Amino acid sequence: DGGITQSPKYLFRKEGQNVTLSCEQNLNHDAMYWYRQDPGQGLRLIYYSQIVNDFQKGDIAEGYSVSREKKESFPLTVTSAQKNPTAFYLCATGNSSYEQYFGPGTRLTVT
Amino acid sequence: AQSVTQLGSHVSVSEGALVLLRCNYSSSVPPYLFWYVQYPNQGLQLLLKYTSAATLVKGINGFEAEFKKSETSFHLTKPSAHMSDAAEYFCAVSSPEGGYNKLIFGAGTRLAVHP
Numbered sequence: 712d713g714g715i716t717q718s719p720k721y722l723f724r725k726e727g728q729n730v731t732l733s734c735e736q737n738l739n740h741d742a743m744y745w746y747r748q749d750p751g752q753g754l755r756l757i758y759y760s761q762i763v764n765d766f767q768k769g770d771i772a773e774g775y776s777v778s779r780e781k782k783e784s785f786p787l788t789v790t791s792a793q794k795n796p797t798a799f800y801l802c803a804t805g806n807s808s809y810e811q812y813f814g815p816g817t818r819l820t821v822t
Numbered sequence: 823a824q825s826v827t828q829l830g831s832h833v834s835v836s837e838g839a840l841v842l843l844r845c846n847y848s849s850s851v852p853p854y855l856f857w858y859v860q861y862p863n864q865g866l867q868l869l870l871k872y873t874s875a876a877t878l879v880k881g882i883n884g885f886e887a888e889f890k891k892s893e894t895s896f897h898l899t900k901p902s903a904h905m906s907d908a909a910e911y912f913c914a915v916s917s918p919e920g921g922y923n924k925l926i927f928g929a930g931t932r933l934a935v936h937p
Binding site: 715717742751752753754755756759761769799801803805808809810811812813814815816818 | 831854856858863864865866867868871873912916923924925927928929930
């Protein structure tokens with residue numbers, strides 16, 4: 712069953728703690744993306760990777776970090792430096808036709 | 823720089839009525855354009871895309887969109903709304919400026935369908 716898996720669906724953390732969000736894909740797509748979604752603001756790009764062992768900052772990378780050690784995996788770490796981390800986080804993959812396919816998302820709540 | 827404007831953060835229609843969701847884009851070169859749909863607490867699903875072929879693009883679930891270069895618009899329509907169409911809809915643009923790999927999203931339009 713092909714697709715994108717994000718786990719967990721809901722995540723709760725205390726302020727000051729780092730947290731890592733998982734994103735796995737078996738679509739064999741080279742490109743992967745992380746977006747943040749806040750009510751009324753659409754989606755904003757955090758980081759993206761077009762190939763293994765390479766990634767670029769998006770529009771709101773401050774307070775986040777990523778790695779791309781395998782084609783299938785693109786984990787996102789929300790660090791304690793992120794001022795307002797509570798949000799819905801979406802992972803996506805991109806194919807050669809410039810289409811992006813999205814995972815089900817992780818809702819992170821930091822208190 | 824690329825940008826996307828979706829007119830109307832909320833649109834309400836009756837079941838069976840025409841759905842029209844507006845999207846205007848800004849790009850210095852011919853863009854690729856996309857419409858996505860999002861149901862509550864889920865990811866986004868691709869509805870349709872324009873990539874410089876036919877200007878009228880048909881997508882899934884009976885939706886279609888027309889690319890109008892002179893108006894820099896890519897409005898989404900459906901002739902007859904169904905209750906299951908209630909969701910949030912996002913217009914997005916990509917262009918050579920970003921290597922076509924980066925999508926810029928509009929703020930979204932929430933569609934309500936009432937009986």
